[in-house]
Amino acid sequence: MKVVPKVNTDGLYLEDELVDDAFSGVVPFYAQPDNTDQDADTEPTTPELVGYTVGVPITTPGLFKPQFNLAAWRAYESAVYEAQEAYIAALNDWQSKGRAEEEQPLYVAPKQPDNLWTEGLTPEQIAELTKQPEPQPKLREELTNTQIAMADMYEQMLAMQAELKALKEGR
Structure with missing residues (x-):
């Protein structure tokens, strides 16, 4: 599968x-x-x-x-069909002329196109999908306030550690 x-x-x-x-x-x-x-x-x-x-x-x-480029695929299928029809006609002609080994026709299939898969979105749609969203002003303010509060808590923690160390040394 x-x-x-x-x-x-x-x-x-x-x-x-x-x-x-x-x-x-x-x-x-x-x-x-x-x-x-x-x-x-x-x-x-x-x-x-x-x-x-x-x-x-x-x-x-x-x-x-x-x-998927369906039009290119249909054109390829049409070319394959035409190549097969031409081969069958050439083979029938060859057989009717006595089957000379050196003249036997060969089937040559058309090459499948390389460009069957393309991007389905426009450059504008891709730019819209890939752009980074701008933080909203309220979220930016909340983030700043949270960072300030964390800095204050860190300073308080350092002060408490220093106070605890001083108490331990003063015993």
């Missing part, structure tokens, strides 16, 4: 899902409609596309909100 990401219909990461090790590619998943309101005479409602289970690992570290 392995963990793969699930994305919404815009490609934004939702959660991880545990799948079989052989899982690959991109597979849609659907929300099941609530059929309790339907009469027996009405047509059943079709499930609504909610997102995709993606068998392509997130290879770019440090993304705040990973987004």
Whole structure:
């Protein structure tokens, strides 16, 4: 078993899902409609596309909100399909010409794009997420007062220690 990401219909990461090790590619998943309101005479409602289970690992570290490029994936799938069709046509042509060993066509799969996972947040959204909150004036004042009170208590403790030491020496 392995963990793969699930994305919404815009490609934004939702959660991880545990799948079989052989899982690959991109597979849609659907929300099941609530059929309790339907009469027996009405047509059943079709499930609504909610997102995709993606068998392509997130290879770019440090993304705040990973987004899978569904358009690039569809283009890649289309290129794979076209390459397969071209190979089948070439292989059929080769077989019809008598199968000369040195001329046998080879299937060459298109390279999978590297940029399938990108950042789903804008730079402004990332800046908002990563900025340090400013302490509120009241909290700052309370912190200052607490530090002053602790300093006073420390001075009192030192004075009490000195007084105790003097009492012990004066016995």
